[in-house]
Amino acid sequence: MQGARALWSRAVPLDHPTNPNAAAMRDYIRHRGLRMETIMQVARAGRSCGMPCLVYGRRDPRTGEITTIHREWDKRAWTDGSNKRGLGPQFFSGQTAYIEYNRWTGGAPAAPGATMAAIAEGQLSAACGAELYPGAPVISTFTMGGMERPPVARIRELVEAGHEILILGDRGGMKSAQECARQILLVCPNARIRIAIPPEGRRVEGQKKGEDWLDVRVGYAGVDGLGDEATKAMIEQVAVTPDLPQPEDGPGAVKGAVLPFTQWREIPRATIEKLPTLQETQDRLRAALPSAIEAARAGRPVLISTTTGAGKTHHTLKALLSAQVEERDRMRRLNFLWASPTKDLAGVAWAVADEANCGRVMNWDGRQTPGLCMLPEVTQALMERGRSPHQHACQSCQYGQKPEGDDQDERCQFQKNLSEAPSVRGIFGQHGIIGRESTLMKFATDPRDDFKDRDLMVIDEGVPTFATTTVTGADVSAARVAAGAIDQHVDELRAKNLQKQKRRERDEGEARFTEEDYSKALAWGHEIAPALDKLAAALVAGAGKGMGLHPIDKIEHADFVRLGQKIPPAARVLDATALEKVVGVFGQDRIVPLAWIKSLAKAIEAGTAWVRVHKKGVDIIGTNPTDLWTRYLTKGGILLDATCTHVDEIQAAGGLVIDLRAGQPHLKVVQYGPRLHGKGDSGRSRTGREKMTKEAQDLQAAMGDDPDVVAITHKTQAALMKDERVRHWGTHKGHNDWKGKKRLILWGLPLMNANDQIVGYKTHRAAMAARGIDLPDWNGERVRDWVATDGWEMFPAAALPAVPEARSWLLRELNAEVAQAIGRLRAVWATAPVEVEIYGFLPILGFGLHVDEMRLEGSGRAHRKASTRRLAMEAIVDLGEERTRKGISDYIYNHGGGRVSNTTIDSCLEEAQAYALRHGLTLIDAARTLCQITSDLLKEHGNDAMAACRAADAAGVPGAVLLALLIEQGRRAQEAPGAQRAGP
16 A cells, blocks of 8 residues: 555646656547546546556545555557556455546535436446536446445445446446446435446457446447447446345345345245155165166166165066066076266176076176176276277287287187177176267177177266267377378378288278278368368467357357268378377376367257367367267167256156155254355466365364264365365265265355356256257356255355356256265165264255255354454444454454464454445444344344344444454353254
8 A cells, every 4th residue: 555655646747847748648648539638537647567557546435535546558668467466455345446537526405317327347437427417426446346346435425416327338237237336225225326337249259358438439359339428328228227136135235244144944845745765665676677678778778766775776686687688588688788977886886687597697897707898997997988889899808819920810709708608698897888889889799680689788887978079189189290291191091002912911800991081081181271270260269269168059060070081081191190099007108089079069969069278278078978878878778877957868768767765864954054165277377276275174173073974075185184084075876885874064065167067067968959859059158146945945155057057957966976975985785873064155956955954163162253253243343433454453462362464453454344334334333233133033033043143134234343242242142041042
């Protein structure tokens, strides 16, 4: 603040004779379409960073004194990033420091509707407003953050003098403008407010930032300006009155410095029939399985969903083996492939089938025993890329091959054993064993013509529905180089093929191409080159649009889509510069040819491809349905999943859904609020690492040393704890280790980041569109609003999609993970109480989940903060107008509260001042009133703290201040015999 004041005091008026840059500054201001006289009201001429600059004096909203400055350099001379920089505090008591053109200095109140005041974001936008409305006070908040925290103390003076408030927002700034209006209405409920946003039609394609009213007036980027009168007419045409809920509409409408205390409230539960017992559920499951198997054999996708632990895997496998016996007795066969999410689970299912002795079963789990696959590392790497393992990896597998010169070429001992075993009835493995090109599918099909279509696929849990292809600029460049050299590659392939023909040699699995094949490959290479150039241009253009996801236009890249979907076989000569490689256990490169070109072309055609700009650079991502999911929907099969999030897609594909939920009478779910416990930046910055360390310490304290307490948290925190009782999201599925544990803590929930939410929903939307179901588009906008669950209404800790369908999809994905985590306890089998504690304030609903109780998190920590806040309020009253930060700090310390930071003191002052502004009180009277309200509420509600909190919400009492008093007074009331429990 001292530096800002010093720079302001050294600055001189723009037209002062000692200003050597007066002509240059006048030229810059004229270049921006403004008048020198307007800017001179609020700016001076100074020098900073070695260059002359305009210095704007920003006022403290509480006192009106200039305490902060804002510097602006000529854009044409300034090359180091932004040409604007601030100096000094930006906010005071939750209000932004501001400048005011045509500053109103008091006088007789204006007649209603006769006088207008305006608020704009940028200093030049505000100057434009001052010139459009001469004499009208126009305030600049400088940033969007300032727009959302306007100087309400100053605005209140203008409103009381009869001014109407016109918010001149930027294009794309409606959300900030609405928040500005909301903050003003909290202080001035009777204020007359209108919001004017430049119309969308004037936006220029490729413009990085939204245009403001100065751009409309003077023109920009090849668009002519409208001039003064036409601009004012447009403002009047588009200005609207904000439709905002008033503070008395409920806690959800209260935002800013005055916050609700209770961010949840209990509502009547939906009428739900009593869930059946575990035994009843298992009986229903066994009765439904025969018809489910027949439906799957007939080519329909079948979903069997039950409460985790109810035995769907065990009973389905038993039903399959029983069906095998029945088919064998009728001289028929029933073969199946069983795919599990992990090798361990596949091994468990295999052991059950092997013990049943119902025909030979093979386990594809990578263990080095005769008859099993010996190279799991390469195949697993291929599976992670959404590729079938047997198409490429098995063709170059070292195991089972005979020495050179041997006439027999046994490529794979595992497949050899399968071929020689006609009694094989089941193959068990991970999800990757099933795909469009998987050679294992032939072993689950009866060779006789009348039974060829009787193969059966069973997928156990966690089916991957879509795969993501990531393409970097280096990938595109390498493909472009390869396409440019395709003539040379074709000549080499011709020569190689000619030598083989002369020696009459032909490798197994390698095709012999004709001249027509070579011609098609050459034509394809010549056509793909310019298509790749367009793709590279899209990367460059996307990088210039800023952080986030930018859709790829499929019309613009139609050639790439066409060529990527029809790659001629001979074009595999591009393998010479293969872009995707998988390194095997012997160090050889396993090539996956042209995979990303094919996948990305398919994604662009479906509208699920984007240029992604992030902190590490820019790349292209595309999503496509996995081969496993596509085969399941089109060819049929059985999916066993307790938390399937694609029920609507299965039903749209003509599938059969069997949903059987079992009651869990001994399970109690408690959710703590109001914090999110997000993973943040995952510890990349120093602040992030400190936060993760603190979160890990808090989780460790919550768990204690009890071996029956387990937890799931974010990966970074789990790595810091190094506790075998703690797992992280992503590894919480597919194990039964926690059966019998008494308490599970979910510390933070696996909410997708902003980009993943957009990618996931748009991929889901494209999949539903392919099934004939249209879902609304979502542009990524998120809002925080009240959400109803089963028995509760809550104000979540994170913003959720504004489009209801997108919000429903996101919560379904989130709660599927939560239900899977809770399922690790196998609470359906519990005979003693089992408790789940959820630390993450997001809606919990669906999949049979119900939150039994809501609690305030960290009452111990709240108690420590409460003492500080109570003492701070007392200090405000006792010190009066003599209060200072140091004075309040010393007061708190002398009364046993310990040392506190200036941030804590400012927070206490802001809460009291917000209440004072809203009710027209002095700061001291506001603090005294808050104490009295709290005492009265406690007496009225018999020291029931939660009831008092709800009443306080309606009274507009700041939650943090109320919390301080409730904890202290409620604790004393709790000590009285027969007193109600005080506090959550």
